[in-house]
Amino acid sequence: MSAPTLERPAPDEAALQEQFDATIAADHRIEPRDWMPEGYRKTLIRQVAQHAHSEIIGMQPEGDWLLAAPSLRRKSVLLAKVQDEAGHGLYLYSAAETLGADRADLTDKLIEGKQKYSSIFNYPTLSYADVGVIGWLVDGAAICNQVPLCRSSYGPYARAMIRVCKEESFHQRQGYELLMTMMRGTPEQRAMVQDAVERWWWPTLMMFGPPDEHSPNTAQSMAWGIKRHTNDELRQKFVDMSVPQAEVLGVTLPDPELEFDPETGHYRFGQLDWEEFKRVVGGQGPMNEIRLARRRAARDDNAWVTEAATAYAEKHAEHEGAVA
């Protein structure tokens, strides 16, 4: 990968930086051919790649229920959703490629553990209610995180996020609708939903990242317009949105400290287990190894397919060249 900055004469750097700063200050978009500071480029590649990896690894927990979905309609809905996630991964890798990254290289970094993905996908899906809870809570949290990114200062990322958010919003409704149906079903189905909510609630709150005082990159990312709200702001927004939805559903969120504070207009909630967060992000979650092993197998076991496609394309490009 080659950074365009290196191809330009150095003396202009100050002027270019000034222009970049003016674009950011005016809340306009930076586009792939524009000059950008190396830190901005690197931070964005990391952020977009991590997001793309999350979409692709995120296919697995729900994908584990594709073969066993309990009705043909649910099977179709779930297959369409998992397929959308592959599509999101594709747009996002493409956005990263506009910054000079390479998809195969990013995939290698994921598999080698050099780049991360959302820690939420390191938890197992134990019952079919998990499919609904992932839609409702995990996709709901993802939407809270991602909607502000539709205004990201980097044009290709912002545009990809608009499309991703629309589809995520549909997935969230589908998840909630599945839970509603299950809650109107048998006592076993209701118990499955309650159990799934209890297992996923806290890990979902951790999706917003560490508390603001421990999030060293936030200030720079906000100044660059590639992050629009702090982790704690988004977490609060999500809690405020989810509590009434849980009430309609008829489930109990597993937090005895959860309480509406009329003074602030927000819900107060209990302490998160940040030690667990560190363990899971650090690779010690229940499913980390399995998730990466499957991604690795998809790459390695099928490498011959990709090689064949490349060889075929080269052969036929030559033939066409010969005819012309």
Add this chain to the structure above:
Amino acid sequence: MAHEETVYEALSNAHDDEGHWAFGTGFDEPLAGVDTTVPDGIDPADLGAYCLMLGDDALVLAQRLTQWITNAPELEEEVAIGNIGLDLLGQARLLLARAGSVGVLGRSRELATDSIPDEDALAYFRDADEFRNTALVEAPNGDFARTMIRLLVAASVRLAVFVRLRDSRDPVLAAIAAKGVKELTYHRDHAARWVLRLGDGTEESHRRAQDGVDAVWPLLGDLFTATDVETRLTAAGVAVDPADVRAEVREVLSQVLERATLRMPDWPADAPPRGRLGEHGPELAELLDTLQGLARQHPAATW
């Protein structure tokens, strides 16, 4: 800014009216609003049995293809296989619902509660010996080459049948076929492109593709033998005699294999249609265990 606000609003409006919030996600009966009257002179039991044959082929193949999801060679291929699986599931739902609409439900209706729709009673509450799919679709995937060879064969046969079924005297079947033709044309094209790339790609891919052809070919033997049901329905202008598509399918396959530099094995002799009569290998029982397990664990549940 405006976009951000709208999306949040859509979410926080959720609790007012759950029905409204879940707009677009309600249950859609595959044959809702369709006149399912059986035209004169057609035996409903035969029609239902025929719909099961075509529906089970689609359901079982969709399940096999779905096994590739999260394991495919490329992300583009995850998307493509997802599309094909969704099309086949859609065809299966329509055909099973058609079988249910003429009262062909086998033992399934005794096991499934009334709130479970016919398509699911048939998919989830029949045992292997009541399934009417061919051996071709139930065989395990093997590697990606074998999967694409099998898809090429299955899509070629099904497309040839569906093209003719558009003129079926059963208007429901004719409509299902008309919709399916577009889908199957894409499936066949997608598989054929891969067979070309793999056959004419690297030494390894050529070897794997040839192995795939050699493994799939014996499964062609029973694809073109009509059951009594198909013979009667063909005479009644409802079904297609599979023997009538043999030459066309053979021509398509030989063209693709030749361009892919693959050797076409001897065409297998016609064999009795065992799968269509409910005789299956252990692979189908295993596939159904996974497909049906959860639904059967909770027979009183609706999803």
